[in-house]
Amino acid sequence: xxxxxxxxxxxxxxxxxxxxxxxxxxxxxxxxxxxxxxxxxxxxxxxxxxxxxxxxxxxxxxxxxxxxxxxxxxxxxxxxxxxxxxxxxxxxxxxxxxxxxxxxxxxxxxxxxxxxxxxxxxxxxxxxxxxxxxxxxxxxxxxxxxxxxxxxxxxxxxxxxxxxxxxxxxxxxxxxxxxxxxxxxxxxxxxxxxxxxxxxxxxxxxxxxxxxxxxxxxxxxxxxxxxxxxxxxxxxxxxxxxxxxxxxxxxxxxxxxxxxxxxxxxxxxxxxxxxxxxxxxxxxxxxxxxxxxxxxxxxxxxxxxxxxxxxxxxxxxxxxxxxxxxxxxxxxxxxxxxxxxxxxxxxxxxxxxxxxxxxxxxxxxxxxxxxxxxxxxxxxxxxxxxxxxxxxxxxxxxxxxxxxxxxxxxxxxxxxxxxxxxxxxxxxxxxxxxxxxxxxxxxxxxxxxxxxxxxxxxxxxxxxxxxxxxxxxxxxxxxxx
Amino acid sequence: xxxxxxxxxxxxxxxxxxxxxxxxxxxxxxxxxxxxxxxxxxxxxxxxxxxxxxxxxxxxxxxxxxxxxxxxxxxxxxxxxxxxxxxxxxxxxxxxxxxxxxxxxxxxxxxxxxxxxxxxxxxxxxxxxxxxxxxxxxxxxxxxxxxxxxxxxxxxxxxxxxxxxxxxxxxxxxxxxxxxxxxxxxxxxxxxxxxxxxxxxxxxxxxxxxxxxxxx
Amino acid sequence: xxxxxxxxxxxxxxxxxxxxxxxxxxxxxxxxxxxxxxxxxxxxxxxxxxxxxxxxxxxxxxxxxxxxxxxxxxxxxxxxxxxxxxxxxxxxxxxxxxxxxxxxxxxxxxxxxxxxxx
Numbered sequence: 001x002x003x004x005x006x007x008x009x010x011x012x013x014x015x016x017x018x019x020x021x022x023x024x025x026x027x028x029x030x031x032x033x034x035x036x037x038x039x040x041x042x043x044x045x046x047x048x049x050x051x052x053x054x055x056x057x058x059x060x061x062x063x064x065x066x067x068x069x070x071x072x073x074x075x076x077x078x079x080x081x082x083x084x085x086x087x088x089x090x091x092x093x094x095x096x097x098x099x100x101x102x103x104x105x106x107x108x109x110x111x112x113x114x115x116x117x118x119x120x121x122x123x124x125x126x127x128x129x130x131x132x133x134x135x136x137x138x139x140x141x142x143x144x145x146x147x148x149x150x151x152x153x154x155x156x157x158x159x160x161x162x163x164x165x166x167x168x169x170x171x172x173x174x175x176x177x178x179x180x181x182x183x184x185x186x187x188x189x190x191x192x193x194x195x196x197x198x199x200x201x202x203x204x205x206x207x208x209x210x211x212x213x214x215x216x217x218x219x220x221x222x223x224x225x226x227x228x229x230x231x232x233x234x235x236x237x238x239x240x241x242x243x244x245x246x247x248x249x250x251x252x253x254x255x256x257x258x259x260x261x262x263x264x265x266x267x268x269x270x271x272x273x274x275x276x277x278x279x280x281x282x283x284x285x286x287x288x289x290x291x292x293x294x295x296x297x298x299x300x301x302x303x304x305x306x307x308x309x310x311x312x313x314x315x316x317x318x319x320x321x322x323x324x325x326x327x328x329x330x331x332x333x334x335x336x337x338x339x340x341x342x343x344x345x346x347x348x349x350x351x352x353x354x355x356x357x358x359x360x361x362x363x364x365x366x367x368x369x370x371x372x373x374x375x376x377x378x379x380x381x382x383x384x385x386x387x388x389x390x391x392x393x394x395x396x397x398x399x400x401x402x403x404x405x406x407x408x409x410x411x412x413x414x415x416x417x418x419x420x421x422x423x424x425x426x427x428x429x430x431x432x433x434x435x436x437x438x439x440x441x442x443x444x445x446x447x448x449x450x451x452x453x454x455x456x457x458x459x460x461x462x463x464x465x466x467x468x469x470x471x472x473x474x475x476x477x478x479x480x481x
Numbered sequence: 482x483x484x485x486x487x488x489x490x491x492x493x494x495x496x497x498x499x500x501x502x503x504x505x506x507x508x509x510x511x512x513x514x515x516x517x518x519x520x521x522x523x524x525x526x527x528x529x530x531x532x533x534x535x536x537x538x539x540x541x542x543x544x545x546x547x548x549x550x551x552x553x554x555x556x557x558x559x560x561x562x563x564x565x566x567x568x569x570x571x572x573x574x575x576x577x578x579x580x581x582x583x584x585x586x587x588x589x590x591x592x593x594x595x596x597x598x599x600x601x602x603x604x605x606x607x608x609x610x611x612x613x614x615x616x617x618x619x620x621x622x623x624x625x626x627x628x629x630x631x632x633x634x635x636x637x638x639x640x641x642x643x644x645x646x647x648x649x650x651x652x653x654x655x656x657x658x659x660x661x662x663x664x665x666x667x668x669x670x671x672x673x674x675x676x677x678x679x680x681x682x683x684x685x686x687x688x689x690x691x692x693x694x695x696x697x
Numbered sequence: 698x699x700x701x702x703x704x705x706x707x708x709x710x711x712x713x714x715x716x717x718x719x720x721x722x723x724x725x726x727x728x729x730x731x732x733x734x735x736x737x738x739x740x741x742x743x744x745x746x747x748x749x750x751x752x753x754x755x756x757x758x759x760x761x762x763x764x765x766x767x768x769x770x771x772x773x774x775x776x777x778x779x780x781x782x783x784x785x786x787x788x789x790x791x792x793x794x795x796x797x798x799x800x801x802x803x804x805x806x807x808x809x810x811x812x813x814x815x
Contacts, residue, residue: 006625008787014629021636025801028643032808069629110647117640124633136633140640147644153651205589484699528699537772545765552761555753620776624788631791634773635798638766642802645762646811649755 010068016057023049024116031109054087074129078479089249095454097241100347118144122253130190131180149238161237176217182210192265200268225283235303244343248336270320284311285417316398319405322480327397330476341458365432375459380425390465495521508554533616
């Protein structure tokens with residue numbers, strides 16, 4: 001029997017996932033028995049659990065490159081960077097959304113629970129080393145997200161968004177699974193390392209077929225053009241707290257999915273997927289910029305401008321080199337922290353019965369709250385990619401990797417895209433600083449001291465990363481060194 | 482030989498049933514055709530040697546998932562005529578797209594670049610099913626080599642429990658029900674009130690026992 | 698291997714055959730003397746004027762969903778029971794964790810009142 005050859009897996013390697021599972025179950029039990037209307041115990045257990053999970057990840061996996069669970073699980077530096085990012089983003093999402101959800105009567109224990117399970121799914125994706133685990137991770141992440149989008153049961157917009165997300169997400173999962181089954185058929189193995197070996201040894205059309213379907217599936221999960229139809233509706237229909245989580249953490253997990261499955265797993269087929277990825281990148285930048293220009297709803301604007309950034313992340317993949325992946329990872333990490341803060345400001349300005357959703361609501365923010373107007377300025381300038389901000393370094397690294405790969409025209413296109421992006425990002429800055437507020441004074445910043453503190457810290461971290469990007473760049477590059 | 486005949490018979494029925502699922506006018510009929518499709522694919526799996534999976538397919542999909550489908554169909558109260566409209570309306574886009582994909586697939590596959598015979602001998606992670614039996618073989622690896630995906634499956638099921646309860650469970654207002662514990666705990670002072678009449682008739686009336694509104 | 702399924706095939710044939718025979722026998726032997734009143738849906742009262750299908754409560758859906766989840770759990774138990782002596786203590790622990798995770802789900806279900814019908 002095979003059990004003779006079976007090795008007891010090294011559980012300490014997989015400690016981050018085990019810890020997160022424990023935290024999620026603990027939150028479930030605590031919330032069931034606490035009876036607190038504001039779910040305060042669940043909140044604190046979840047936040048402490050997330051922070052400790054980040055520490056445990058660094059402690060247990062930094063500097064390693066080993067697999068366990070019979071090749072199903074891999075612990076390496078890339079996993080550490082992405083997992084810590086995802087955990088911190090979940091932490092921010094919880095911190096920002098607590099007041100927001102409570103005021104709207106949507107603060108339920110299930111929000112924390114499903115988000116934690118979704119985070120666990122993302123960690124599973126990031127550390128997956130076989131097709132089966134990748135797929136299960138994607139499903140764990142997506143299932144929780146579908147339910148989170150539908151959380152606001154009474155709202156038709158939320159139900160519609162959840163329905164679209166679910167149907168298109170299921171379609172994407174089907175594509176991914178179909179592609180994976182072809183890869184398995186062509187190579188006879190679920191293990192990504194074994195698939196790489198077979199793919200390197202001989203080229204086969206069936207592998208390319210599988211590759212096409214997996215690229216489509218991954219692009220769906222990213223929301224890259226032309227597989228982007230669900231993104232604006234989901235961003236607008238979901239509660240802002242959930243939008244924040246989907247817009248940031250799930251994108252970081254998708255970077256992990258791409259690098260594990262296509263970047264590393266199908267590395268020998270680089271020549272075949274390079275042009276597909278290039279096409280996705282260019283289409284995303286084009287569509288994202290064009291449509292974001294005319295949006296009046298800031299959540300929709302952020303959704304469309306996401307395509308622009310997804311385009312940049314894909315451009316980093318194009319080179320297929322360590323520098324390219326490092327650049328994409330740096331881009332995804334910094335972008336998600338910047339956008340998290342932007343959503344934080346939206347939620348700060350929202351109050352009971354009022355959503356600060358329209359760009360008009362940001363008029364004259366400087367007079368009402370100079371600190372958060374400054375944060376907004378910083379975020380928008382960084383998203384634009386003006387030199388001196390972290391967004392600039394991210395774009396620069398990506399474009400450099402594209403130039404190294406010899407795709408000059410794409411680099412030029414990306415720069416033009418960034419310039420167009422400046423228009424709609426800086427429009428928000430103009431509204432905050434130079435426009436007079438509406439007659440009734442516009443929305444006032446609300447929120448508790450802790451919320452404001454975390455948001456200010458998040459904004460400050462974006463500033464500091466812009467001034468001293470070296471350390472994070474080094475970490476991201478070391479992950480693929 | 483006989484296996485091949487069986488395969489083609491069941492595969493043909495499967496394709497027929499699958500076509501009927503998407504073309505049947507009545508959603509209940511579509512669901513029943515789906516049952517037929519599940520049965521036939523289960524037989525195909527059994528022919529291929531995956532007995533356990535075939536039986537689980539019948540147990541879980543036919544036994545449970547289809548019941549769910551029928552519930553959903555009944556819950557939605559679908560208007561049949563309107564359901565039909567969209568199908569015909571989008572047909573003129575759908576058919577060319579489908580035809581194009583089929584032609585492309587034929588061009589690629591017909592070029593001879595994909596040779597089914599050249600596929601690797603699947604390096605099965607499990608011993609030959611003919612010797613030990615499918616279920617045993619599956620069990621041998623599921624709880625050891627694939628223990629990590631196995632536990633993930635449990636977590637996904639847990640998420641399904643949480644999500645389905647969160648999305649469908651709602652407290653109903655104004656539902657009358659009996660709380661035995663509260664009935665037992667009740668004390669005389671809660672329910673009984675002595676009322677003294679100040680009128681001239683001199684009659685004393687006892688408080689009335691009102692179960693539903695003790696504080697009236 | 699397919700030969701093992703011959704008893705099942707026989708069973709299906711006998712079952713279908715018996716059912717068919719009984720229906721045909723009833724059809725041939727039974728007396729049939731229909732009249733108009735006998736054939737109408739209701740001998741007294743109105744003819745039906747609405748669709749007989751009606752909406753189901755969403756609670757049935759929840760019950761069916763919870764059933765599926767635990768049905769799947771059972772499906773995982775079958776192979777486990779067969780190989781129990783081969784997978785050793787590790788296999789027992791693996792199933793233990795699996796069951797504990799679902800037990801937490803059950804606890805949630807119970808405490809939330811999803812099992813009550815009100």
